[in-house]
Amino acid sequence: MSSTFVQQFIEQGGARSTDRLPTWWKEFRSSALKKLETLEVPTRKDEEWKFLKLKTLAKTSFVAESDAALSLSREEIAARLLPESSASTLVFLNGRFSSELSRVDELPEDVVLTNWQGLLDQDPGLVRDYVGANDFWKDDLFYNLNGANFEDGAVVLIPRNTVLEKPLHILYVGSGKEGSYASHPRNIIVAGENAEATVVEEYDGRDSGAYFHNVVNEISVGANATVKHFKVQRDSTDAFHIARNLITVSQDACYDATAINLGASVSRNDSYARFEGQNIDCTLDGLVHIRGSQTSDTHTALDHAQPNSRSFQLHKVIVDEGAHSIFNGKILVRKDAQKTSSNQLNQNLLLSNKAHIDTKPQLEILADDVICSHGATVGQLSEDQFFYLMSRGIEREHARALLTYAFAAEVLETITVDSLRNALEAEVLAATVG
Amino acid sequence: MLLEIKDLKASAENTPILKGLNLSVKPGEVHAIMGPNGSGKSTLAKVVAGHPAYEVTSGSVSYQGEDLLELDTDERARAGVFLAFQYPVEIPGVSNASFMRQAYNARREEEGLDELDPLEFDDYVREQLKIVEMDPAFLDRSVNVAFSGGEKKRNEILQMAVLQPKLALLDETDSGLDIDALRVVAGGINSLRSEDKGIVLVTHYQRILNYVEPDFVHVMTNGKIIKSGGKELALELEDRGYDWILEEKEGAA
Numbered sequence: 001m002s003s004t005f006v007q008q009f010i011e012q013g014g015a016r017s018t019d020r021l022p023t024w025w026k027e028f029r030s031s032a033l034k035k036l037e038t039l040e041v042p043t044r045k046d047e048e049w050k051f052l053k054l055k056t057l058a059k060t061s062f063v064a065e066s067d068a069a070l071s072l073s074r075e076e077i078a079a080r081l082l083p084e085s086s087a088s089t090l091v092f093l094n095g096r097f098s099s100e101l102s103r104v105d106e107l108p109e110d111v112v113l114t115n116w117q118g119l120l121d122q123d124p125g126l127v128r129d130y131v132g133a134n135d136f137w138k139d140d141l142f143y144n145l146n147g148a149n150f151e152d153g154a155v156v157l158i159p160r161n162t163v164l165e166k167p168l169h170i171l172y173v174g175s176g177k178e179g180s181y182a183s184h185p186r187n188i189i190v191a192g193e194n195a196e197a198t199v200v201e202e203y204d205g206r207d208s209g210a211y212f213h214n215v216v217n218e219i220s221v222g223a224n225a226t227v228k229h230f231k232v233q234r235d236s237t238d239a240f241h242i243a244r245n246l247i248t249v250s251q252d253a254c255y256d257a258t259a260i261n262l263g264a265s266v267s268r269n270d271s272y273a274r275f276e277g278q279n280i281d282c283t284l285d286g287l288v289h290i291r292g293s294q295t296s297d298t299h300t301a302l303d304h305a306q307p308n309s310r311s312f313q314l315h316k317v318i319v320d321e322g323a324h325s326i327f328n329g330k331i332l333v334r335k336d337a338q339k340t341s342s343n344q345l346n347q348n349l350l351l352s353n354k355a356h357i358d359t360k361p362q363l364e365i366l367a368d369d370v371i372c373s374h375g376a377t378v379g380q381l382s383e384d385q386f387f388y389l390m391s392r393g394i395e396r397e398h399a400r401a402l403l404t405y406a407f408a409a410e411v412l413e414t415i416t417v418d419s420l421r422n423a424l425e426a427e428v429l430a431a432t433v434g
Numbered sequence: 435m436l437l438e439i440k441d442l443k444a445s446a447e448n449t450p451i452l453k454g455l456n457l458s459v460k461p462g463e464v465h466a467i468m469g470p471n472g473s474g475k476s477t478l479a480k481v482v483a484g485h486p487a488y489e490v491t492s493g494s495v496s497y498q499g500e501d502l503l504e505l506d507t508d509e510r511a512r513a514g515v516f517l518a519f520q521y522p523v524e525i526p527g528v529s530n531a532s533f534m535r536q537a538y539n540a541r542r543e544e545e546g547l548d549e550l551d552p553l554e555f556d557d558y559v560r561e562q563l564k565i566v567e568m569d570p571a572f573l574d575r576s577v578n579v580a581f582s583g584g585e586k587k588r589n590e591i592l593q594m595a596v597l598q599p600k601l602a603l604l605d606e607t608d609s610g611l612d613i614d615a616l617r618v619v620a621g622g623i624n625s626l627r628s629e630d631k632g633i634v635l636v637t638h639y640q641r642i643l644n645y646v647e648p649d650f651v652h653v654m655t656n657g658k659i660i661k662s663g664g665k666e667l668a669l670e671l672e673d674r675g676y677d678w679i680l681e682e683k684e685g686a687a
Contacts, residue, residue: 383486388523391483392537392593393511393544402536406527406576 003041005058006141009182010036012064013148022124028132032147039141051326051358052297057240057266060180062212065095065151068179074101077173080204082419085169088113090154092172094211095183097152112157113168116186119155127155127188130218134246136272136301142242146216150186156199160192160222167198167417174235176209187217191225191253198228200417205236205263215243223277224252230415232424234263237294241267251277258285258414260424261296262431270299273311275337280309287411289428291320301330304337307367313344316411318404319355320432330362331374337367344374349381349407351400351432404432435499436461436632437482437601442493443657444481451477453657454493459601462629466643466668467636469654470676475636476520478654479603482634483517484510497601511537512544516599518590520606524578530589531573534559534596541597562595566622584615591622602626603634608642620645640672653679 002010013033018026041058042049070093081089090113091101097115104113112119112126119127137143154170172185191197203213213235221227235241241264249255259269273282288296302311317325325348333340348357361374381403389399408428415421437459444452451474459465469475481488482495484507495502502510525533531552538558539549550558556573563570566588578586587607594602604623608616623633623646635646643651643665651667652659653676661667661679671679 382523384523385525387485387507388519388525389533389537390507391511391517391519392533392597393508393540394536395508395540396506398536398540399508402528402533403525406525409527 002037002039003058004061005041006036006039006145008061009145009149012182016064016149016151020120022128024128025124025131029148032144035144036141036148039139039144042141048299051324052266052268052295054266057212060210060212060240062182063179065181065183068094068181068211069096070094070173070175070178072101072173077101077171080171080173080202082167082169082200082417084167084417084419085200088166089169089171090115092152092185094174094178094181095152095172095185108162108164110159111162111164112155114155116150116152116155126157127190130188130190130220133220134218134248134272134274136246136274137244140244142214143216143244146184146186146214146244149182149184150216151184153185154187154189156187156189156197158191158195158197161194162192163196164198167200169200170202172203172213174203174205174211174213174239175207176211176236176238177207180210180212182212182214184214184216187215189217189219189227189229191221191227193222194224195222196226198417199230200420201229201231203233203235203241203263205234205239208236208238210238210240210265211236212240213242215241217243217245219245219247219255221247221249221253221255223250225250226254227256228416229255229257230417230420231257231259231269232420233259233261233267233269235267237263237265237292239264241269243269245269245271247271247273247282249273249275249277249280249282252279253277254281256281256283256414258287258411259298260411261286261288261298262290262427264294264296266295268297268299272301272303274303275305275309278306278308281311282309283312285313285411285414286315287408288316288325289318289408289431290323290325291431293322295324295326297326299328301332302342304331304333304340304342306336307338307340309337310341311343314411315346316408317346317348317357318351318408319348319357320351322352322354324356326358327376328360328362329374330364331372333365333367333370333372335366338369340367340370340372342370342372346376347407348376348378349404350378351381351404401429401432405429435459436497437634438496439482440494442481442495443491444477444488445491446477446488450491451488451657452481455654455658457652457659459632459634461600461632463649464627464633464635464646466648466651467634467654467659468638468640468651468668468671471638473655474657475654476605479517479605479634479636482603483507483515508540512541514600516594516597516602518594518602518604518607520609522578522586522590524576526576526579528577529574530577531556531559533577534593537593538596559596562592565595565625566592567618568592583610584612587611587619588615588622591619594626595622598626600630601632601634603636605636606638607635608637608639616642617645640668643668655680
């Protein structure tokens, strides 16, 4: 018998309608439900969960999205809309798709940008090959909670040789005000051969009250394709956010991701990238900026299975007040993956004596002709830099904000969507002024 | 009096470095402070600018008649005190232009003037760039990051030109410069010279004084000024070194 926490999601999953679902989806759901019977909330004895406390999450009971419906006007979400994506935005309110707030038009022929329920009206078979294809987390509780419960999310299919000039924006707005809901968004992003796209995935919290975003992303980058993926998580500080990003990259392709984690009470953002070809470039950058009693955990695994590919990772963390950040970055270079080049750096900035950092870069190298480097630093703002700025007339508090911002800037600069980058830069600056 | 230092004693980590120093600078004057390594020259400049690593144990520093030691580092800067660093600090992620604009606006705000927006400041700073013959590309680069030694020193003089301090302390700004860069830096210092501003030039070498003519030259050793004179004293030091002054002093004592 599973714990109350798991049981509530077994019940919710079992109660979800299967009327419109294709057979393969029904089977996927029922096998996840079955798997859940055998799973428990991980404890600190589990190596992968050693530092992240899930006690508060496990004690909270959640209702399904439909019992906490949120309604917002366009004006109320205007500040979060990206001008660049005025014709390519999907909006979800408390996990449910809002066709009123979404805007999809002027996309090149055969590009699919829709939600799962919309896909059921078209051809759900289009995504069949991608759901569950990368099964890295097949025994993971949260992956299976999602499998048993997902009803909606974004579906992005970019056909071969198609280049999208404008970024796609997937916006999840969450509020616990209508009830503590759990939502299990599943986002599918598929870029065909030679395709190019930029995707902004954003979680935005408002009001107080707990809710739970339990995300699974399945991303497939075809041969010689390029996908830029920017994730911004600013869920409310009462919320829980857990995300599993499954990335499969093909020959000659490029996948560049930057994950910005600012919100949630407890957040976990894990990525697993599998290299299924040679000459691949893959970047998993990250910025975590938390304060108060926030906890944020990032686990990544870059799986070099074949030769001649490159991976890069810059993960920066700023912890203020009593916040706690965890990073575990694994680089796997399998036996055949000769001439792999991999570079990983985790830099942590402690702004308070009560803040806490756990970091564990890990290299597992089985090939013998590779260039791999990794490192982690933990530091405070430098007094020399403070003195320099203050000697020019800049007040200490302002200098602190400027230096903190400067630490984060290197990651923010990787964001190629101007309005998003500018907004984040302003936010990071504002958040550091005491 | 612009700056008046009386019997100043200061320590770093409980080690006394300044041991009863006196110095008076009037508006319009250029003072050169020379002396062997370890004499406390740089410490003097840093203490006046308010470096937190040094503790003033006794004595007084007044600036335009006010107690300078009562002010924090940033307050001193906004009141018109400027230190050109011997080793300028790198600040990755902050652009040179944005850094100087914020510093300049802090000063303007203090003086009750309107802040300049980035475009207005750009016009202003480009004029100052000409003084130090710097490429405008330096404005977009992170503060001092990947600058050569000479570029860092020019950048200090650029900041000085932008901020137009009333009292400029230049801590070995001439060290490590080739002759072309030295000429440019000296030109920048001379452009600041005016009858309402004072300049204190801390230097190890007489060379810069060929370009920036001092009104007074002071020799510092062991935390005190032990001899003062006019610009001819610098030439004598160049010829004879410091030992004769030390001997002269010991002879007198």
